[in-house]
Amino acid sequence: MTVRVQTEDFDVGFELNQLRHVRKDTGAIVSFVGQVRDLNDGDTVTRLTLEHYPGMTEKALEGIINQAKTRWNFFDALIIHRVGSLKPTDQIVLVAVSGAHRVEAFKACEFIMDFLKTEAPFWKKEVTQDGERWLEAKQSDDLARERWAKTIA
Amino acid sequence: MTVRVQTEDFDVGFELNQLRHVRKDTGAIVSFVGQVRDLNDGDTVTRLTLEHYPGMTEKALEGIINQAKTRWNFFDALIIHRVGSLKPTDQIVLVAVSGAHRVEAFKACEFIMDFLKTEAPFWKKEVTQDGERWLEAKQSDDLARERWAKTIA
Amino acid sequence: MKIKIFYFARLKETLKFSTEDLELPDDAFAQALTILKLKALLAKRSDVWQQMLLGKLKVRGAINHELVDDNAKIVDGDEVAFFPPVTGG
Amino acid sequence: MKIKIFYFARLKETLKFSTEDLELPDDAFAQALTILKLKALLAKRSDVWQQMLLGKLKVRGAINHELVDDNAKIVDGDEVAFFPPVTGG
Numbered sequence: 232m233t234v235r236v237q238t239e240d241f242d243v244g245f246e247l248n249q250l251r252h253v254r255k256d257t258g259a260i261v262s263f264v265g266q267v268r269d270l271n272d273g274d275t276v277t278r279l280t281l282e283h284y285p286g287m288t289e290k291a292l293e294g295i296i297n298q299a300k301t302r303w304n305f306f307d308a309l310i311i312h313r314v315g316s317l318k319p320t321d322q323i324v325l326v327a328v329s330g331a332h333r334v335e336a337f338k339a340c341e342f343i344m345d346f347l348k349t350e351a352p353f354w355k356k357e358v359t360q361d362g363e364r365w366l367e368a369k370q371s372d373d374l375a376r377e378r379w380a381k382t383i384a
Numbered sequence: 385m386t387v388r389v390q391t392e393d394f395d396v397g398f399e400l401n402q403l404r405h406v407r408k409d410t411g412a413i414v415s416f417v418g419q420v421r422d423l424n425d426g427d428t429v430t431r432l433t434l435e436h437y438p439g440m441t442e443k444a445l446e447g448i449i450n451q452a453k454t455r456w457n458f459f460d461a462l463i464i465h466r467v468g469s470l471k472p473t474d475q476i477v478l479v480a481v482s483g484a485h486r487v488e489a490f491k492a493c494e495f496i497m498d499f500l501k502t503e504a505p506f507w508k509k510e511v512t513q514d515g516e517r518w519l520e521a522k523q524s525d526d527l528a529r530e531r532w533a534k535t536i537a
Numbered sequence: 538m539k540i541k542i543f544y545f546a547r548l549k550e551t552l553k554f555s556t557e558d559l560e561l562p563d564d565a566f567a568q569a570l571t572i573l574k575l576k577a578l579l580a581k582r583s584d585v586w587q588q589m590l591l592g593k594l595k596v597r598g599a600i601n602h603e604l605v606d607d608n609a610k611i612v613d614g615d616e617v618a619f620f621p622p623v624t625g626g
Numbered sequence: 627m628k629i630k631i632f633y634f635a636r637l638k639e640t641l642k643f644s645t646e647d648l649e650l651p652d653d654a655f656a657q658a659l660t661i662l663k664l665k666a667l668l669a670k671r672s673d674v675w676q677q678m679l680l681g682k683l684k685v686r687g688a689i690n691h692e693l694v695d696d697n698a699k700i701v702d703g704d705e706v707a708f709f710p711p712v713t714g715g
Contacts, residue, residue, distance in 0.1 A: 244397015249418065255422040256471055262415050263486060263492075264400065265715055268406040268701060281714065282635055284707060287691035304661075312714060319408055324715050333416060333626075334528060337494045342413075343713060344486055352707075353714025354635035365636045369710030375487060404624060418626055434625065438597055438620060440602035465625060477626050486715075497626060504617075506548035506625025518547045521622030523596075 232310055234292040236283060238315040241325055246309060250329045253307045261336040263329035263344050269319035271366075274359040281314045284352035288312070295346040299339045305330035308343065312353065342379055348372045376380070385461055387445040389436060391468040396476055399462060403482045405529070406460045413452065414489040415480040416497050423471035424519075429511040434467045434476070437505035450501040452492045457479065458483035495532055501525045538567045538613040542575075545620035548589055548596070572598040573607040575617065594621055627656045627702040631664075634709035637678055637685070661687040662696040662707065684711055 235241075243264055251260045267279045296308045313327045317330040326343050355366040388394075396417055404413050418479040420432045449461045464478045479496050483489040552579045561567045564576070576596065580587040590596055597607055599618040611617060632645045639640040650656045655663070665685065679685055687694055688707040700706055 238699065240521075242397060243400050245397060247396050247474075250418055251417065251475075252473060257473075258419060258421045260417040260419070261415075263490070264404065265414070265486070266404055268409060268411045268484065282638075283633055283714070284632065284688070284691075284709070288432070291693075318406060320410075322404075333419065333494075333497055334524075337416070337490070337497075341490045344490075348715040349410040349712065351714050352634065352688070352709060352712055354710065355713045358637070365707060365710070367714040368713055371487075383699045435549075436625070437543065437545055437599070437602075440599060440618065443602045444604075501626040502623065503609070504625050505545065505599070505620060505623055507621065508624045509546070518621070519624040521624055 232293065232296050232301065233310070234289050234296070235311045236285070236288050236292075236314060237311065238313060240313070240322055241311045243322070243325055245321065246311065246325060247327055250307055250309055250327050252342060253329060257306055257329045258331050259336040260327060260329045260339040261333070262325065263340055264322060267317050267319050267321045267322040267323060269358060271359075274357075276319055276357050276359055276360065278358040279317045279319075279321075279323075280356045280358075281312075281317065282356070283314045284355045287352050291351045292347065295343055298346065299328075299342050302342065303330075303335040304341045305335050305339045306320075310340065310343065310347070312347075312351070314353070318326040345372070345375045349376045385446065385448050387449070388464045389402070389438070389445075389467060390464065393464060393466070393475055394464045396475070396478055396492060399478060400466065400480055403460055403462055403480050406482060409484060410459055410482045412486040413441050413480060413482045413485075413488040414486070414493040415478065416493055417475060418477040420470050420472045420474045421483050424510060424512075427510075427514065428436070429472055429510050429512055431511040432470045432476075432528070433509045433511075434465075434470065434471075435507045435509070436467045437467075440505050444504045445500065448496055448503065451499065452481075452495050455495070456483075456488040456492045458488050458492045463496065463500070465500075465504070471525065482483050497530045498532065502529045538563055538570070539613060540614070542579075543616070544616040545618065547621050548619055551585060553610055565585045570611040571607065572600070572605060572609050572611065572617070573589065575611060576607075590619065596620070597622060607611070627659070629700060629703070631703045632705070634707065636683065636710050637708055640678055642684075643681040659700040660696065660703055661689070661694060661698050661700065661706070664700060665696075667682060667709070679708065685709070686711060 250288045292310045306329045310328045326342040416499045445463045459482045481489045481493040539560045549555045576590045580590045638644045665679045669679045
């Protein structure tokens with residue numbers, strides 16, 4: 232399990248290649264890349280600042296991977312999340328999960344993203360043509376997380 | 385939409401980078417990479433040969449992406465599938481979907497994989513210590529596909 | 538009528554045929570040709586053909602690059618294919 | 627008792643505090659300190675603090691890097707944090 236919080240960009244190709252070589256019986260790697268959109272709620276975004284809570288962030292992300300481990304059989308998981316000042320089309324986050332088969336890897340990756348969105352201490356502030364604004368938490372993200380309470384696996 | 389069937393390997397980092405720059409309002413890229421496992425049904429695999437039906441394959445894969453398009457809003461989708469002779473840890477397939485938000489991209493990517501596994505004309509033959517064998521279709525793959533019939537979205 | 542037939546995977550390997558052009562007289566049989574009737578016709582070639590096309594192996598058919606079921610009609614000029622359930626991905 | 631408090635995002639920006647060390651007399655109040663009681667104590671500092679901690683903004687609390695609810699108990703040496711709902715990913 233690897234969790235990194237960093238200001239630098241990351242190389243998705245390199246990271247996925249590392250992950251898929253952890254075990255020779257790996258059959259599936261599912262990944263999610265999140266990036267800064269140039270549009271949000273109809274407004275043009277010029278910058279995005281990401282703040283976090285050092286110490287708690289890493290612990291929260293590791294806890295989310297461990298929760299996923301109790302639900303599905305997968306081999307390894309990686310989370311890289313950037314903080315600091317970003318611009319549109321910059322990468323924000325990479326979540327990748329490797330496993331023997333695809334169904335578990337898909338579920339675990341989606342689960343990790345849904346919990347990261349609602350439990351990991353990151354906060355986004357956008358700069359738009361109207362000035363700066365803190366992003367509001369979305370109800371759709373809470374609902375996405377609640378889906379997992381209703382399913383056994 | 386891009387569909388490629390090829391003997392050569394592919395560069396996941398390059399492909400995902402292309403995909404995420406198709407539109408500046410892309411927020412999410414979900415991808416699946418399948419690779420040759422060195423173990424299958426308890427046997428050591430030394431080679432894997434992938435045969436396909438040229439002409440039909442491309443049409444089937446495009447059809448699957450179009451089916452996904454009728455269900456979810458996503459921006460673009462990419463399928464690369466290798467054929468020919470492969471060895472353990474070689475990459476077999478890449479499916480990647482870009483969109484504004486993660487939920488649609490996750491669903492579409494998983495849907496495309498489930499239909500690719502059951503409808504695209506590819507056949508695998510393994511070489512193990514006991515000789516060659518054609519892989520049997522798995523019931524779990526049929527069940528994975530049937531999940532989508534039961535869900536509205 | 539003339540049709541083209543392709544065989545894939547285990548079928549190709551066992552029948553030792555990857556493709557063939559088949560010409561049939563334009564009679565009532567040809568007018569009503571379906572995937573199942575074509576399988577039955579080909580199965581008459583030998584025990585191996587019988588086993589492969591109408592035996593335990595589940596054989597799927599395609600017409601002009603579309604997966605179809607056993608009752609699908611075949612017409613002049615069609616490209617037909619027979620193969621086992623797919624195992625890609 | 628001594629605790630450390632961190633503020634993040636909109637709270638940090640508006641309160642103009644990112645962290646502070648708070649010392650409280652070891653009395654009955656301190657013995658029974660919870661997230662909600664600490665919010666109420668801090669809210670007495672000014673209208674802005676009142677608005678930020680007990681106003682419309684939903685404020686989440688953490689103790690020693692764990693998300694907790696308003697009734698969670700705070701003890702000597704704890705690291706407490708207040709922040710709005712998270713928006714990462």
